[in-house]
Amino acid sequence: MVVRTITEDVYSIGVIDWDRRLFDNLIPLPEGTSYNSYLVKGSLKTALIDTVDPSFEEEFIGNLVKARCDRIDAIIVNHAEQDHSGALPLILELFPSASIYCTEKCSDLLSALLDIPSDRIKIIKSGEKLDLGGVSLEFIEMPWVHWPETMVTYCPEKKILFPCDLFGAHHATSSLFMDDPCRTEILAKRYYAEIMMPFRNSIREYLEKISKMDISIIAPSHGPLYDSPPWILDKYSDWTSDKVQNIVLIPYVSMHGSTEKMVRMLTGLLMERGINVRPFNLTGSDSGLLAMELVDAATVVFGTPTVLFGPHPDMVSTAYLANLVKPKTRYATVIGSFGWGGKTVDTIKSLIPHIKAELLPPVYLKGAPGEKTLEELTTLADIIAEKHAQDPNITK
């Protein structure tokens, strides 16, 4: 149990989940996570901003006691997902005069997910403020910074932005503020790639709004806080921009080595042409790392053999996932090996409608790679090199 003072009258009272290794039964967590919750004490009212995962209720209540929190008047719910809202029923029971402040869509979700009674909820709209006495909170709706109901909360007197999942990182760390930029950059980028990338266009708009606000501290709902906001704002502006890098990502799977040989050949050919290449073996891989690579790669080459007339199932799941996170990939194609026939290339194309990339000619050949394979891969490498050289959206 740890309570930390962020600034006068503002406390971090969330919990650290050191051991969690998987989130949403989907997202690997190499460094655990935290569920950040904040307490803001005014002279008239006390507000709680978001709660914690229900599995940590006991520790959370311990933190409230430690923070000498004998009253809660307002519970600000920026996001209805259970890792932030799950402890609400208990908090409402313990503080019977507290009201939840959230968006209309959030109210609907809280009722559906947690059976929160509507008479405990005050629905707010963008621009509304809550005066706590000497300190206030302002609410700004920002739908799709994960779910459709999300909003951010701003405390003008303390210049703190509480953006919930936006700018978060799954990182269990004892540091209240970010103090290890290299590590945080990787974990924040991983988080962006997995959670925020599908909503890149909305987030880019929100970044403009946020960059005009007077903010000294960004206090997200996962991972460390930022006492130098431009650091994370600049990263987000880069990740959400239309720019990609001179990188070819090759997620691949191979059963008997033919596709793998093709990947090695293409890797060498692209390297000779001054392109950064990321061959990514899907067997036993971490989908978060793949999502991170998708943030910047200009080109994605899917490498798969044919299995029962289509792509290998590992590739089906990868192409499906890549499509879900909507990367800004400029060019895509398929390479691989088959034995007697199938619809592998067409199936992969049909799996990636959200990837608005130009499709380059596939190199899909029968059996083990030989002279013809090298010839076709050389042509593909030339095409990619030319596309990369001429594309103004690719940072050279």
Ligand SMILES: Cc1cc2nc3c(=O)[nH]c(=O)nc-3n(C[C@H](O)[C@H](O)[C@H](O)COP(=O)(O)O)c2cc1C
């Ligand atoms: C389980 C299994 C299913 C296969 N199904 C097909 C198929 O439907 N159509 C086809 O053309 N080849 C099929 N093949 C043959 C492979 O596509 C072929 O051997 C290819 O060269 C394997 O590439 P790899 O060495 O990269 O694994 C199958 C092979 C295996 C092991």
